Amino acid sequence: MTSIDHANLARLDLNLLVAFDALLTERSVTRAAARIGLGQSAMSHNLARLRTLFGDELLTRGADGMRPTPRALALADPVRVTLSQIQAAVLQREAFDPSTTDRVFKIGLADSIEVAVIPGLVARLRQVAPGVGLRLRSINRISILEELDAGTLDLGIGVFNQGQIHHKRRPLYTDSFICLFNPTQLNVSPPISLEDYLRVPHVL
DNA sequence: GGAGAATTTAGACACTAGGA
DNA sequence: TCCTAGTGTCTAAATTCTCC
Known part of the structure; x- marks a missing residue:
């Protein structure tokens, strides 16, 4: 020591x-x-x-x-x-008990992931933390870190490549993309490669 | 050991200086 | 001119010292 x-x-x-x-x-x-x-x-x-x-x-x-x-x-x-x-x-506080707390959590959501995350979260809260309230706000990635530091947000959900050492991060879920295209128009056949994808005009 | 004096320290008020 | 950082001075509280 x-x-x-x-x-x-x-x-x-x-x-x-x-x-x-x-x-x-x-x-x-x-x-x-x-x-x-x-x-x-x-x-x-x-x-x-x-x-x-x-x-x-x-x-x-x-x-x-x-x-x-x-x-x-x-x-x-x-x-x-x-x-x-x-x-x-x-300053260790009493152990957090989700079943009895009536705290309102302020959550900032980056990108358009509200639909993917919130319904499941609300359903889960109903089971284990019925008294908990949520205040949701759409926010950009950079602002989330600033607001966490300022205490105006309790939690940020999004894709973060940056953050200070004191920002705690946990993987919430993994996601993938689906590519929709017309093979005849683009003259490519599935499965398409990354090169094919990058070669043609696309929207992400 | 207790009481009072002396010293130290943190913070507020008032003001000045500098930059946009 | 306004805003903000820096400085001098004062005050209150805490701490240390000295004497009985």
């Missing part, structure tokens, strides 16, 4: 890491302060302390907001993972 350097670690204020994470998320001192319930100046003081602590500017002012330095970007994921682990360990 890794030993803890208590003497040095004691000098580190955990709240500073929370402030750092908020600053990296919001890229704005004012919004980061609001995010964790502080005033702008308090967050500015926190940023100053973080700069002293890490010996780096961390965020510099730019035309498009506060720009993170390479050092800040390198620290972002480790800090967030650490905070997530602390949250899981310290």
Whole structure:
């Protein structure tokens, strides 16, 4: 097991890491302060302390907001993972019981997969979690990640090639495509190859 | 050990500076 | 001119120190 350097670690204020994470998320001192319930100046003081602590500017002012330095970007994921682990360990809540909860889950759906997923989900909820409510919203892939971070969505369903380390992903189902075509018009016979498919005009 | 003084720290208010 | 970051100063609370 890794030993803890208590003497040095004691000098580190955990709240500073929370402030750092908020600053990296919001890229704005004012919004980061609001995010964790502080005033702008308090967050500015926190940023100053973080700069002293890490010996780096961390965020510099730019035309498009506060720009993170390479050092800040390198620290972002480790800090967030650490905070997530602390949250899981310290703020562990009571075990979730779907049969008794009356929580309303906010779900963002990318693409047109509502028809494929929701009927089965609703049927399943009726059986195991009759008190659960769903608030469904169609949303694009990039917005889903932003809204998950902001807490305006609990869950995103779609095809995601990107995401941060703290975004948990689970395969929901596998899908395939069916190709409809007129063999006489296109002068191809089934089964068609990928080359055939790409050669002719098509709609996906 | 307890009480009071001194020190430290975090955050708010007010203000300034810089960029669009 | 407006918005936002940074800074100086003050205050309240917490902590540490000193004396009895």
